[in-house]
Amino acid sequence: MPDQIPDVTYFTNIAGFLGRNKPFSSINDKLFVLPQFPLTTYYEKNDENAYCAVDSQCDSDFGCECTTVLDVGSNVTVRLVISAVGEERNINHPMHIHGHSVHILSIGRGEYSLANGRLVSSTRDLTCTEDGDDTETLDNNRCPNPRFRSSNTTFPLDKYTVRKDTFIVPAGGYVVV
Structure with missing residues (x-):
């Protein structure tokens, strides 16, 4: 079994919404753009300006458009928290890791x-603000930078x-892997 304490923790918030009259999916408020070449075999052939790190900030009101990349390196124990909280949280999201x-x-x-049986509010285990003071507004705002309310x-x-x-x-919840 890997170490109990991971080397690094990443938070990703998945959202789907309608914008520019078409549906979009996003990770941490970054709209996914399909790369021109497959990432696993031709990573270097893609335009490096089309990539964005999962924890980078987006300065657009609509969200950035890019291919989100999470480069963890090798021999690293990673904790990944995948959430579906915030404004566009009404869909369960299946995940498959090839x-x-x-x-x-x-x-x-x-x-x-x-x-x-409808979702009333997102989990209150997570927050989207630096100070964690978004209990009343969590479900009304995008959540580009989720994290746990409690640091322990x-x-x-x-x-x-x-x-x-x-x-x-x-x-409205999360999975920790």
């Missing part, structure tokens, strides 16, 4: 209505932890 599998360490869910959040990894290559990020 050629890899991950330990599912935690799943956080939003609050759902007992009357109709831990996720135990043991022999019972499920390992998968496909999982669902719940609407």
Whole structure:
């Protein structure tokens, strides 16, 4: 089993929304642009200006358009928190990781209505502001830089932890892998 404490933690927030009269998907408020050449075999043939780091900031009101890249290097233990919180949070998002599998360490869910099963609000485990003071506005704003409200959040990894290559990020929630 890898070390309990990861070398690095990355947060990604997935959103889908309608803009410019067509549907878009984004990661951390960066609209995905399909690269001209496959990333795994012809990475260097693509225009390097088309790439953006997952933790880079976007200065556009509409969101940046780029191919989001997460370059973790080798021999690194990574914790990845994939969320679907903020303004456009109403869709469960299936994830499949080609050629890899991950330990599912935690799943956080939003609050759902007992009357109709609809999402009422996103999980309050995450925040989108530096000071964590967005409890009342989390569901009304984009979330380009999510993180846990509590800095001492831990996720135990043991022999019972499920390992998968496909999982669902719940609407208004998150998955820690």
